[in-house]
Structures are given as C-alpha cells and as structure tokens.
Amino acid sequence: VATSAVRDAVNGQSFIGQIYRQTGIALTVIDGEQEGILTLTGVVAGLDCQPDHLMVFDVGGGSTEYTLSHGGEAVFVRSIPLGVVRLTEGTATAAEMSEKIEKELCLLSNELSDSLVAAPDQGTLLVGTAGTATTLAAISMKMATYAYRRVHNSILSIDEIRRIYRLLLPLSPEVRLETPGLEKGRE
Secondary structure, X not given: OEOHHHHHOOOHHHHHHHHHHHHOOOOOEOXXXXXXXXXXXXXXXXXXXXXXXXXXXXXXXXXXXXXXXXXXXXXXXXXXXXXXXXXXXXXXXXXXXXXXXXXXXXXXXXXXXXXXXXXXXXXXXXEEEOHHHHHHHHHHOXXXXXXXHHHOOOOOOHHHHHHHHHHHOOOOXXXXXXXXXXXXXXX
C-alpha cells in the first residue's frame, strides 16, 4: 500500500502507474484511518504485553497517525499532517517546528476530549512505532550498530526523550551524526 507521500503528491497517480508498469505491483493508496488501524494491528501483534487501553503513534514522513484502542479494537484514529519530512522541509527553526507540533497536538487533544470514546488515562500504554521512535530508543541505548531486537518493546521515559532532545537540538546535522544510535539520514 501507499500512504501519506503518495496520498498528498501532485503526481501520486502517475507514480502508481509507473510502479505498476515497471514491477507489475498494483499499489493501493490508503487513507490515514486505514493506516492507523493497520499500524495498531502490527503493534498489538508484536507487544510483549496486551494492555486494555493503548495509544499508538506512528510518526511518518508526511503524517502522524494516532490510534486509541480499548481491548485491541480501535476506538479513535486520526492522521494529522505532521511528519518528519513535512515538518523539517516546511519550517526553518526549532521554535517554528515546536509551534507547529504544539498546534497539531492541541487540536488532537481537543478532538480526543470531544469524542464519544474515553480519552487516554493514566492506565493507557503509549507506544511509538517506526523510525522516529526506534531512533530514540537506539540513541538511548547508545547503539553503535542498530539491533532491532534490542529496540523492540524497549521503554523510554519522557525524561529520557527530553534528554535526547536537549542533546541533539543545539548540534549541527553533521555533528548529530556522531551520536551513537543516530543513523545517517535521520540527523
């Protein structure tokens, strides 16, 4: 399937046609809700524990999906137009990025509060998946070589995430690459 990049691309249909002509693969473009549900399914299948209340977030390149589940069933799914590529290409400074993130998360929080389902509570497990979350774990573990088995089901505190943020923020992209756990292309 294809997600945000193809959903939002001006030449998305042309890209799908080219993929089919060159490979015989017929891509299906899915919306953000389908993406969130598929992500939830994958996350639940790989968790060591099966919590009753779970909030999954998947930071992609063009969008981020948030999926709240109760008993393994999605009860709230939102895809917001906030991904790593969209964020870094559309803003110039860390302050501008923070402002955009805060705005989108405030809208998400309000929507969750206004929804008919129960909002996340202290018992809700927050799980991050994909490159941003796994990179944070790898940096936390100071991995010289990425090892997905060590990253999978690892736990990071908010204090550790803030520590990594404070560590990386003042560094140039070139210097960031010296940080163990940070792979080239993610600087």
